Amino acid sequence: MTAVDLLTFGESLVSLRSAGPLALGGALTMHLAGAESNVAIGLARLGHRAAWVGRVSDDELGEYVLRQLRAEGVRVDGVTTDPARPAGLMFLERRTADVTRVRYHRTGSAGSALSVEDVRTPIAEGARVLHLTGITPALSGSARDAATWAAEAASRSGTLVCLDVNYRARLWTREAARATLTPLTAYASLVIASADELDLVDEPGADESTVVARLLTRGVRTVLVKLGADGARAHTRQGVRHVAAVPVTAVDTVGAGDAFSAGYLSGHLDGLDLDGRLRRAVTVGAFAVAGHGDWEGLPRRAELSLLDGHETGSTIR
Incomplete structure (x- = not known):
């Protein structure tokens, strides 16, 4: 590969x-x-x-x-x-x-x-971005070791490491998640979390501004806070940006956060500025919630403009 x-x-x-x-x-x-x-x-x-x-x-x-x-x-x-x-x-x-x-x-x-041996060769072959979530290290001890090893190896090689907290209460406790995910942020350039997940990469009960400040001190460049129907906030050393959600009729929210992450990372790979990355993130997220399935409704590149100024129930002829 x-x-x-x-x-x-x-x-x-x-x-x-x-x-x-x-x-x-x-x-x-x-x-x-x-x-x-x-x-x-x-x-x-x-x-x-x-x-x-x-x-x-x-x-x-x-x-x-x-x-x-x-x-x-x-x-x-x-x-x-x-x-x-x-x-x-x-x-x-x-x-x-x-x-x-x-x-x-x-x-x-x-x-x-999943183990370190499963990811060793793909990491060595290189990637511009390594995307990790908090789900994988919750699966087993060997999967946790693989996530930690990959994050460290990728960061050392200059790959941008993205960590999406993506907490799943059915897989592990908040305390267990915090003990694993907080150290992982030392290797991440980008951290993504919902507002109620932020203290899983810091101290219990820490508020958003406190968590963000500590993450930026650790070397994280951007902290994205997903706000659902209220859009998202992006924290960097230059300040805070907020982007509103794209208004659509939501029919299935499963996979919306993953779509948001995909849109943001696409914007990063395309060299867009922060505002452009955020707009693409909420646009792809809107496609996800407006269709059924985890990923089936995600757009292709030529479709990204379909929701620009659209009206509910509109038909493109």
């Missing part, structure tokens, strides 16, 4: 979606899911060279994961097929129009067995 624009690694799941309560039965539809693969797909759709690394089961479900990623133009050269472990599963049930519940079946999965 030659050097890519973006390298990311973690667990890609097979997602089984239900339109109603799981307990009542009914049809399930199969999808690809996973924060890191969502970001890789987002970058690939925008024309960047993106690669995803991980471990997949040696069966039809593992082949499904690889098939979906290849179809979206994501490189999977470094993926390891694990004959001894199953695919990780995620069940999503739509309980109300505004509430979706998630159930994981990923303990002992192929993806959770």
